[in-house]
Amino acid sequence: MVQVMQLSLFLMILLSLSCGTIPQDSQIHSISWAGSILTLFGMATVIQFVGNREIKAARRDHTNGIKSDAASRLDRNLERCRLASIAAVVISLRYWGLAEAAADLPWVSQSLALQSLLLLTPGTLLMIFCLMTAERFSAHALNTPTNTFPFLIRSAPKIRFLLGTSLFPILMLLGFVDLIRNLPLHDSYAAILNIGLVVIFLILVLPRTAVRFMDTTPIDGVDKKWIKGLTQAAGLGQIDVAIWNTNKRNMNAVVVGFVPQFRKLLLSDQLIERLPRTQLAMVILHEAAHLKRRHLPLRMLSIIPIWGTAAAISPWFETTQWFAPTGSISCILLTLLTLRWVAHRTEHDADIEACRLATSLSDQFNELPDSFEQAGRELSRALLEVTSERTSSRKSSWMHPGVLARISTMRANREKAALLGIS
Numbered sequence: 001m002v003q004v005m006q007l008s009l010f011l012m013i014l015l016s017l018s019c020g021t022i023p024q025d026s027q028i029h030s031i032s033w034a035g036s037i038l039t040l041f042g043m044a045t046v047i048q049f050v051g052n053r054e055i056k057a058a059r060r061d062h063t064n065g066i067k068s069d070a071a072s073r074l075d076r077n078l079e080r081c082r083l084a085s086i087a088a089v090v091i092s093l094r095y096w097g098l099a100e101a102a103a104d105l106p107w108v109s110q111s112l113a114l115q116s117l118l119l120l121t122p123g124t125l126l127m128i129f130c131l132m133t134a135e136r137f138s139a140h141a142l143n144t145p146t147n148t149f150p151f152l153i154r155s156a157p158k159i160r161f162l163l164g165t166s167l168f169p170i171l172m173l174l175g176f177v178d179l180i181r182n183l184p185l186h187d188s189y190a191a192i193l194n195i196g197l198v199v200i201f202l203i204l205v206l207p208r209t210a211v212r213f214m215d216t217t218p219i220d221g222v223d224k225k226w227i228k229g230l231t232q233a234a235g236l237g238q239i240d241v242a243i244w245n246t247n248k249r250n251m252n253a254v255v256v257g258f259v260p261q262f263r264k265l266l267l268s269d270q271l272i273e274r275l276p277r278t279q280l281a282m283v284i285l286h287e288a289a290h291l292k293r294r295h296l297p298l299r300m301l302s303i304i305p306i307w308g309t310a311a312a313i314s315p316w317f318e319t320t321q322w323f324a325p326t327g328s329i330s331c332i333l334l335t336l337l338t339l340r341w342v343a344h345r346t347e348h349d350a351d352i353e354a355c356r357l358a359t360s361l362s363d364q365f366n367e368l369p370d371s372f373e374q375a376g377r378e379l380s381r382a383l384l385e386v387t388s389e390r391t392s393s394r395k396s397s398w399m400h401p402g403v404l405a406r407i408s409t410m411r412a413n414r415e416k417a418a419l420l421g422i423s
């Protein structure tokens with residue numbers, strides 16, 4: 001529905017890992033632990049300062065009875081901090097030589113999983129620190145009894161989600177790759193086994209692990225029957241539905257998993273509680289549309305040509321010094337641009353498909369609007385409602401077009417549908 005993985009987290013993982021793959025010119029740099037630690041500590045201090053400043057601003061506004069925009073400002077500044085954290089991590093890994101030091105440690109040099117753990121730790125810690133700062137703000141900014149719940153406990157589910165959807169799956173996959181590397185196998189067999197492992201991992205293991213790290217409870221009663229009926233009518237077959245517990249603080253919906261038998265539709269507690277049935281149905285149909293139109297595999301496949309081309313041409317440039325860094329940077333940039341383009345297009349497509357689905361299913365479900373126009377209006381209302389508490393989330397982001405752009409695309413298509421005589 002709305003953003004799950006931030007651009008900054010994706011970039012942090014990609015750049016941290018590539019710091020370990022590009023060979024270091026050891027004649028230029030010597031390893032400095034002090035430099036590394038000071039860089040990371042300096043970044044953490046900046047994040048702390050940003051948090052403190054907005055907490056003070058929010059309290060001041062609260063005392064003066066002014067509507068505060070400190071929360072939106074904090075969101076914006078924390079995103080900047082996350083991007084700056086990536087720079088700090090790269091400086092610490094590359095310039096101060098932390099990546100090289102990690103690769104030289106006994107045991108670590110033999111294991112891809114351990115190397116990645118060390119490479120990803122600084123970035124993960126800074127991301128967690130940003131997340132805790134946001135929680136600290138929610139807990140202390142208003143200073144009201146409902147907000148005194150210790151922010152550390154409130155941060156725990158989000159930290160768990162962050163680790164479960166980024167660090168943990170990567171380490172698990174590389175752990176398996178390490179195991180295969182140690183088997184007495186011919187290189188080509190090992191390569192086939194590795195490809196098979198990645199496929200099985202992406203299809204079966206990753207979705208289950210991600211769900212395990214999220215706080216979910218099974219949905220039951222009338223809701224379950226209604227939602228299952230709706231997803232089935234939308235052509236998704238049997239799909240597991242669960243409530244995603246967010247302490248009633250998030251309004252979001254997501255489908256996890258590729259294979260129908262292992263798929264799960266997660267609807268956040270707040271989404272089920274606050275959205276009227278019609279809007280909730282539109283949100284569910286939007287998720288169903290992503291699956292029906294195979295948007296997730298499409299997003300993943302879209303980046304294969306980039307990395308495939310890079311891998312195919314790399315043997316010709318093996319001895320060229322500039323190829324590895326330039327190639328990595330161009331691949332990362334192209335990946336980001338391609339993913340953004342595909343993600344934005346598929347998001348608009350899912351909105352339009354959801355409106356079409358609603359009209360075609362409206363005779364089976366009373367809650368569903370019976371015209372494209374009305375369906376678009378209800379989905380637009382739902383989008384505005386899920387982003388009402390954090391208006392900054394209405395803006396266009398890496399993987400999601402802005403809410404207003406989505407609404408106007410639905411409106412434009414409504415006009416197209418009207419011209420073609422489709423209700």
Ligand SMILES: [Zn+2]
Nearest residue numbers: 001290347350
């Ligand atoms: Zn979507």
